[in-house]
Amino acid sequence: MSSITLFLIAIGLGLAGWLAARAKAWSFQQETSAKQMAARPNYHAWYVALWITIPAILFALVWTIVAPQLVLQSVLASEAAASLPEFGFQRQAILSEAQAVASGNASSVFNPAANDFIEPFREATSRYGLIGIAITAIIAFGCGLAAFLRLRPDFTARTRVERTVMFILLLASLVAILTTFGIFASLVFETFRFFGMVNPIDFLFGTFWGPDPMSNAENPDSSRYGAIPLFWGTIYIGAIIAMIVAIPLGLMSAIYLTQYANPKVRAWVKPALEILAGVPTVVYGYFAALTVAPAIRDLAFSVGFTNASSESALAAGLVMGVMIIPFVSSMADDSIAAVPSAMRDGSLAMGATTSETIRKVLVPAALPGIVAGVMLAISRAIGETMIVVMAAGAAANLTGNPLEAMTTVTFQIVAMLTGEGSFDHPATLSAFALGFVLFLVTLGLNFVALRVVKRFREAYE
């Protein structure tokens, strides 16, 4: 709550500075004639307001991160801390319980040992809260005053404000790079820690997956970290079963909508497909687990496969394919629409039927775009999490039987990180290694697909 106060202070003082500076600039305008002003009063106001809010908000951000550490330090320096267990889980539990009570998130503690820490926490929190408010106010006042004193009638406030705005714009666009870098750095860092414990060769080429989060973290059994069954499950569900459903249905839907359907049908069906694309994946997952998987199991039983399990790769793959249909359809739609109509008209004028034109002219011409769309669809399917978590099962089977349970990379990431294992255990860290593989594969697919699409567009423009 205290950080929100800091931001509110920064914004409030900024507003005050804005008003004060504008009043001063107005008075300049009254004294001198308007023509001699180098900038309009509003820009003087913005100049002061930016000088107040930006340093104050920067400080508030840093303080939000630093303050909890300072609070913890001062609590640990108090007398009660001597009785704390040295390290480990209990120490953490006591401290976090006391903190929850002190900040009002909980009403009482389970562990009586935490009672001693409530007061120190409360005290330290309020002390550092006040210090934070004071420093924010001082920074805002100091910077604001310095800026305010620089205001003159001939002060070029506008160019300075615009330079700042430009800088902020640049920073905003750098967030994308920063995010990419953040993903890459955190994945690489944790993956290296994982490979320090488990041999990368065993991980990439081993065929048995069965990490035990409760085993001794010091000496992990490398042979339990073979990820091939996961890769196979991911490819089998996402790139084979789902695509067998999605490619024909998506492509035919796109062809029918663009070439055959009358505008009225199109006006209704296109939004319906968009709704299909907008349904959250957790809903698909629920649908797969509750409706599709039992139906498939019963069907398999009636045909005579008595070993069919209630969680099957087929159920997850089918539902995932349905989820991908609108995606494939819209990509195919775009690339077919990009084919110059002269090619289509030429074919029709030669006497070819519509379907012949589509099969022999439009689709071959649009093929690069369609292939790129399919690649994007695959990258989407293999990164899909909720459907497989809810319907595909946890057993890492290396099999070609779609009726068996199969697990995927994303399923294991969720399983490893939501389990009970500690953060330093190789089983937990394996999630990051799996995430890194997933990231690289989807990145590669997207990169190639986007290049193909670009080439393809250029070819017809």
Add this chain to the structure above:
Amino acid sequence: MSNIITPTRSDEFAKRLKKRYAAERRFKLAGLSAIVFSVGVLIFLLSSMTFNGISGFQRAELAVPINVAEAGIATNAEQLSLGSAVQGLQAQGLADVVQFAAVQSLGEEGAAELSTQAWRDVASDLIANPSLAQRSHTFNLPASADLAAGLNNEGSPELQVLADRLESDGVLSENFDFGFLQRSDATDPQLVGIWGALKGSILTMIVTLLMAFPIGVLAALYLEEYAPKNRWTDVIEVSINNLAAVPSIIFGLLGLAVFLWLFPNFRSAPLIGGMTLALMTMPVIVISGRNAIKAVPPSIRDGALAVGASPIQVVFHHVLPLALPGILTGTIIGMARALGETAPLLMIGMRAFVATPPDGFTAPATVLPVQIFLWSDEIDRGFVERTSAAIIVLLLFLLLMNGLAIYLRNKFEKTW
């Protein structure tokens, strides 16, 4: 010239033509069936959710007449308006009073199947309407989950018999459960509600919007209006395009490794969830924002520049207001996607059992899709219907947002 055999007369040609037309019809039929299949799946999905979900908005309730004043519980309007009114009623033994009244009207067997938390419903009814305490009033109280299953002809045979008997007596019935929209998570499907998760979702979405919208719009403006064409700009563009296609679970890993490392105290808080989803939503806003900005004709910029506006003024006074409807449409679509997102929030620990609605951006919370996921894992049959009801709520919100986006697009879209 005169003795050319017109090919249409040839039998072989007619045969070939017939074959080609048949192929044409088959092809068209294949396209049509693809469409019918896709739309059919959509209709099946929505209708099965609605069908299941409607009973999720209801719950089995037992009608129990209780005279609170006669039972010796002192209530006055002043006491009941205090924040501690529920504790006060509990201390006076309201639970026993309810149980006793239930035994009298339903018999031992029936009263045993009254939910153990039923007195809380009585308490909140009393607080909402203190005059109920002064006379005998029939409260509709939640039955136990087992009895609710019995009412649906599921579960143990004894309870099915009991449920039939109580139903024919007119004391057991399925009633619309308003409380479903007001309560939070619980272990008993009869007592769960969606409000805690919904509030968590709203708080998370506020954080996401506050972060992703300004950054996304500013980045789009920079890239479209000012960025010089060089290597750096290319890197930014490539990374935005790639971020838009990175699987959402990877963002969860980022949130886990970076945000939770920076703010270890805010585990499973809407703040962290919102920040993670903001990184995911931002590329969507940038891409749609750039398209909207690109659609503003250059003559607007030239006109503003010609009358002496600075480049910043051109963009902020002219281009941005004109592009704003398009940007907003993209933003709403991106937010709708973020609202339905589950996997990254599982990663950062928003899957805890949270029995009270979160009271701030830093309090532990869960969100609607995660709540759906958690309920779908429950073994109790009663949760199946509740899950579908929660899905209906989520889909309604998404429909609302998408409808707003379409409305904005149709209302403000300009073709120059």
